[in-house]
Amino acid sequence: MSARSRKDVRRDQLIGVAVFLVLWEVTARALDNPLTMPPISAILAALLDLILSGELFLALGQSIFLLIVGLIAATVIGFVFGALIARSQTAYWMLNPYFSALFVTPTIALVPLVLVWFGFGFPGRVIVVVLAAVVPILFSVASGLRDAPGDLIDVARSFGVKGEIPLLFTVRIRAALPVLMAGLRLAAGRGVVGMAVAETYLRLGGIGGLIKSYGAMFQTDYVFASILPLSLLGIGLVTLIARVERRLHWT
Amino acid sequence: MKDATVDVPAIELRGIRKTFALSDDENAQRVLALDGIDLSIRQGEFLTIIGPSGCGKTTLLRIIASLILPDDGEVMVEGETVREPGLKRAMVFQTFGLFPWKTVIDNVMFPLQVRNEPAETARETAMHHIRQVGLDRFVDAYPHQLSGGMQQRVGLARALSTGADILLMDEPFGAIDAQTRELMQEELMRIWQEEQKTVVFITHDLDEAVLLADRVLLMSRGPGRVRETIPVELPRPRFDYDVRGHEGFAKVRGHLWQALRNDLVEQRAEETS
Amino acid sequence: MKDATVDVPAIELRGIRKTFALSDDENAQRVLALDGIDLSIRQGEFLTIIGPSGCGKTTLLRIIASLILPDDGEVMVEGETVREPGLKRAMVFQTFGLFPWKTVIDNVMFPLQVRNEPAETARETAMHHIRQVGLDRFVDAYPHQLSGGMQQRVGLARALSTGADILLMDEPFGAIDAQTRELMQEELMRIWQEEQKTVVFITHDLDEAVLLADRVLLMSRGPGRVRETIPVELPRPRFDYDVRGHEGFAKVRGHLWQALRNDLVEQRAEETS
Amino acid sequence: QTFDLSGTEVTIGTAQAQVLNVGTLRMIEMLESWGADVTRVELPNISGLEAIVADRIDVAARSSDEIISGQSRDVDVVAFGAPISTMHYAVVSSEGVASMEDLEGGAIATSGPGGFNGMLFRYMLRQAGLEPEVDVQVVPVGGSSERAAAVMAGQVQATIVYIDNWLAMKEQGANTQLLGYVADLVPGLSSRAIYAPREYIEANEELVTAIACANLEINHWINSSKEDFVSYTMDNVRGANEAAVSAFYDVAVEIEMFPTDPQAVLNTSGYQALADLMHDGGAIEEELDAANFVTHTYLEEAAGMGCGTGEMAS
């Protein structure tokens, strides 16, 4: 497996984007139904309009702040509990069922609780993002840390690393990094979804608000033009994570 | 400094027994890896261990390092029972045990960082030992960019950098070519004498076992037992004369050779019967 | 069978050059690992390679196996240029290369499974070679349950089980004790002679290099070059008499020793200058 | 004489901003111009009732049926104004379905089985002599856009959507048509209400009167100028389409969505009809008397002060 240079990757991806856009445009024109599938050209025009009116950046600003705070909180929480579940049987048997249960519970069922306890202000919205994003992190941390490199643990112990927590930080996390990063990538995507859900279910605002408002007006091109930054945000985060990962990886 | 405790053995093993389960299952078949090992190692002694592949040498060393606990028996370091790895003992691993995500320098600095030594002094100490093993050109390389012998030397530098009194070395020169090996041996001898360390050194090279040792421990094919210990009373420093030509050398070497051969013959006899 | 092609070298290397980048970056510093290697290996020849740690022995073997491609030059196997690994060549890896999730038998059966051999015959072949390396008691153990030497022998059994004409062996006995090693050497000699294989064998044990070889290839400290090749014309089979006592043995060994020593001295001189 | 609401803080929960409820936006602006510190919260999925119960808003401007649900569950919320006074739904059908009767043998989409618009549709079917579930299949489909999509995709033959949504769809070239406005098909039902818990109303009479006043003033403003309405809407509602807004205005005027007479704004009999409908549909268990949770006091008082004539606007 020869590593492909970043230039190659970028070139292939650009070709991919072009093919995708053309396919979309052609399909949309063939379908000729702007209500369900507007052509790319219309979406781009709508996007331009959103950018020029300043609406998009205002909404994005709000959303990104929410997203970042939520993702950081989710990472911390997912990490602590993932590590607990992976390394302690007691914690596993006491906590795991509830975490699994919590994570498969649709957020919408929890919205009234979030409302009562945290309100629809910033804290409430952050909670929704956390609920969405914490799953992949927690599950990856649990998988990654369960999977211990026995020989390296021995090395660390022999040089004076004592106890579960120092071992966690010196060896296990580092060795589990690829799995953790894979989880983080998915978490970034989920965080974006959580953010949109918080902004459409709990209280309209940010990008989620844009999507919902244009949706209600059946302005599908604007809806897609608002979703597009979301998807780009997801890709952007994933790329960022991939870059961090590359730096941390030794090959 | 050590005079007060000079009579206490550096390491003492009493009735060490160790079995391994061959699966997670509680009723799984168990392999007897070590069976009743008693051993006392003097402070400042250089003990080499030799024995057939799979006889339990590595297991014994890991028990001395307290990386695993014996099923029975106890390990004492300077008179005190130990059940946890300690800073007094530093290990060189047979499979190198380098962190693939750390560069050479970071691997060597690892034990020092664990002890929270200031970065500056840690770096200096590490560099010193990297130079000692001849890898100064590769300080910033990752393990996967090094040859087998180079990786092994990084493991060696790491153990040396700890300054531990007791060095536990598992075939530390196994992947190194003859010449470099000789250099390393000389270096190790020098450090051992200057710093009065206690060394337990596994090797499968008979010459090396005799050349370095105050005493050679010969283990018998599994279940691992001490077959015999043979004192090596050759004058030191041994690199200043043709030690291999010394009659004492040939005698010990020949004796070991014969004993190992017998072990093999016994085993074959067992197998065919 | 092979008569028709007996004049064609089993392996021929022409102007092999290989550099490694020290990072992903396109402008990264590059290490020259091999510099212009020309070499021709006869069919049925036993070639041993010896050289200082890090001089490029493993790299050379990986190039012969077509696991990596040289920057310049070409590799020919039985007269044909190769750029992909082939079934004619089987490799024993310095770092064993066992699949941790496969038991001993499954590891050994792997190449046979890859070739879609029927499970029954594959199993038999594998068992035969596992017995050959003395691990029949451990067929169902996982690598982490084996000692270093035992793991190495599994790697050996795997290469043998392929029945390849060309064996590329990277320090295959490096982790094995002297006695078992001797057994393995004898076994390898027997297989080599009976099955007329071509063997390229890296070792850092001078005795072993001379003992087994038709010809010893001596490499010089990096950038890896061929320093010289020394034919070993000792009568075979060499295990039937005291080959170490033969004057030819001492001569070749002494020559190699001196050459390696010079290499080291040169390097030291370079470094201090 | 205007209101002095400086120092008064109030949180109002509204539906998401759309053409239908621009009146609410204007109303809040007016309260602010009187010095009130208003927080507007757009609640797309949580009902105003839930938000009130969770103690997160003070006043809600939402669907009238929420009050009835609340009343039946012992939450004493009372309507004192109405941003929209006549039913704000349109019945939309796919091509080839020209009347209710044509739906026989077809399928319609409604919100959840217990949901209000489902009950409404069943009621209309029965009026047309069709038995729901027997003559017409009733398919509950999640959201309003989803129901519209289901009609366009031919999955069902008719559904109920907001009037402004219908007009927007039509502007976008949807392959659907109007079967009729609910306001015409089932006249006299109350649509949306401004409500708050009874204690809150009693404790904040000045604010409540001010809201009632704004309610009337805004309705007057809407009725008096189409041009102003359209331009205000275009400025304040995302994605609004000018032609659709203009069409909406005509419909709204035609079905008298924004009256200025207190009795017409908040029509007790409309609430009674609604409560009865919900009782018959099984949504609530007991019969309710609308007079207990609809109060005209504040609207009347505001009207007495001259609100609803355009004089209070500053």
Added chain:
Amino acid sequence: MLATISKPRVLLPLLSLVVVVGGWELVGRSINPLLFAPPSVVAQQFAELLATGELQRAATITVQALFLGYALAVVAGIPFGIVMGAWERFGDILQPYLYAIFSTPRVVVVPLIIVWFGIGFEARLFLVFFWSAIAISVNTAQGVRHARPDLVEVARSYRANRVQMARHVLIPGAIPFVVAGLRIGAERAIVGVIIGEMFLQIVGLGGVIQKGSEELLPAKMLCAVVIIATLGTIIVTLLDTFEKRFQNWKGDAA
């Protein structure tokens, strides 16, 4: 080291169950019954729904779409992930789209799904399958890309073809990634079926939730939530067991 505790496997979960249910009861009673319900009320509602058969019918519908969709996601997602991981070029081109789709809220694409798949079973199946398969395949691809290079080399030296490489080297090495992906995929699948049942044709357990929420009957909603949560817990626990079985070659690490 902690792995040696084995007895509490029955005791601990039981203990924590008591704590959690007790806590829920207390919290539930302190919150307005329009918003939330304590377990005692939920249990009562549960019995009622069981008696009418509503719950059984709903659960059957949900489980059918869920299991079929998830099974398809596993069957398609793992091989697809392997292909993406092993054939890097393909993966590099495709991954951005998968991440983009994964980070697009499903709720907003529901109208599109109606146009393509209608509002019935197929549409729900798609909602379950697609996002779950993405989670599984992108994680698998990551695992495959992190295969140990030395073992890849060994397999190459014996001329393993792509399929054999996957089977003997890539997949076993990628197991932790795959299992993490399967867990995340299970969560995506469950939430997917619920979204489908709430926003498309209102049926199944998602329908029960939707009705509960429209009728302001949290107890009804929570009945469905409890079943869904239990379902999820069972799937995740099964996956844990599966992972342990596939990792038994590791033995005790510490």
